[in-house]
Amino acid sequence: MRCSVFPVIAVICGLMAMWYIAVVPMNIKMALTDAERSGMVVTPSGAKERRDRSAILLVAQNPFAIKATFSLERPRLPAPHQVAIELWNSTVNKKITSKRSLIFHGWITLSATLLGFAIGTGLGTLLAVGIVYSRAMDMSVMPWAIASQTIPILAIAPMIIVVLNSIGVQGLLPKAIISAYLSFFPVVVGMVKGLRSPDHMQLDLLKTYSANSSQGFWKLRLPSSMPYLFASLKIGIAASLVGAIVGELPTGAVRGLGARLLSGSYYGQTIQIWSALLGAAFLAAALVAIIGLAQRITLKRMGMA
């Protein structure tokens, strides 16, 4: 345990250090402007003068302002502790029903993510079965599935929302469909590979029992595909979350992590943006960890782990 914890902590410390170092030059101009306004002597004086100066040079000329770069109200890049405090305040210190609670917004996004993931996984599995068993589907569906993923999701998400809205579907489902759009693809690719993973000998063996094709599916192809399925699900659930967040952006939604990002950027609330980003990252990590746990339990019960 100790030897797996240490590298993780080392990497986190390294990232934090880089983050803190980056905060100084990113925020120095703003900090200097504030300092000048409060009557301090800044070299060179005048915001206009400083605009085109190198940030690193300004830090070197005005070392007194370094401390201030970590505590600006609307920094260009917030310091880690500012984001941490915001995260704490918007989760633990807020009621879950509050519009300012990150947990509230997280749940809105999570519900769309889970629904989209379920739709995407179901659809992906069905398509994979079709592709493996039908030559026509193999030739016709796969190119479209690949083409669907080459379209930027940001371009197609507003259209999905608008089209569905015009036929009266709104709320959770349009976001879930965007999630499904992103998450079905890894499932299709993984399951096609998995369902085709049994070798000739295993297929011949079933033939010697004159097994029918549904027996071949349930007893050989589906169990063989399990390791592939779980690898796909891990990619799929993360893609679902991205889909749900992107689905919240184009409509100017007022609820959800995407809405938090959007309103943060409207009002220059960088700390809010970063805390929503980190919140989304923690959510994704938790979801992937849950899939990983399900994988461990399933494969262990199947004697394959």
Added chain:
Amino acid sequence: MTNEPVISAQDLSLTFETNDGPVHALKNINLDISKGEFVSFIGPSGCGKTTFLRVMADLEKPTGGQITINGVSPEAARNARAYGYVFQAAGLYPWRTIGGNIRLPLEIMGYSKSDQAKRVQDVLKLVELSDFEKKFPWQLSGGMQQRASIARALAFDADILLMDEPFGALDEIVRDHLNEQLLDLWRRTNKTIGFVTHSIPEAVYLSTKIVVMSPRPGRISDVIDSPLPADRPLEIRDTPEFIEIAQRVREGLRAGHGPE
């Protein structure tokens, strides 16, 4: 019991069409195998011995001639589950226990749950793996896995057992032991066995009939009816009779190989 041969091939040919032209895997094969015989097919790589076995099992279709299994076509025999097939590798499903693997053909063939359990017990006893029913394949050695795969082929009690180099990947000591067990099993069950092998001692030790094959095109170059008694201890391999048959097999292989 009738005098009809269990397996009968007349003028059997199989040609694979490849990009480099036709490959004659089997050409004009004539062979009758009677009930209860233990027939080995021996020959160098590419002589068609595995292909011949696969034709019997309806895993390949012949392109010429006739073959019958129990008097019917291989396909009808396969659909009637007339044979058990043992592959070169054990090929056990890693997600099923040993018992579960042996249950696989029984589930597919629709045996009742209680019948399944009884048959699994019986064949596990036959291959001396009774204590391993609940173990997963990776917990067993290669030899034990191959025994489990033989048990799987025996579970539905087909009269014919087709084995494609089942012990090819095992070491000599394990192989000797499994050969002894296989002979014992054959004597007790009175099955008809077709057995593909590379090894002359293995073929001579096991068989009542040795079919020597030669490549390009795959054909039978000699059929030797073994005069050895049914009861064969391992030591029989040092007797003059044994050495004499082995000599004849070796000559058959050399003659078939041609001046290459």
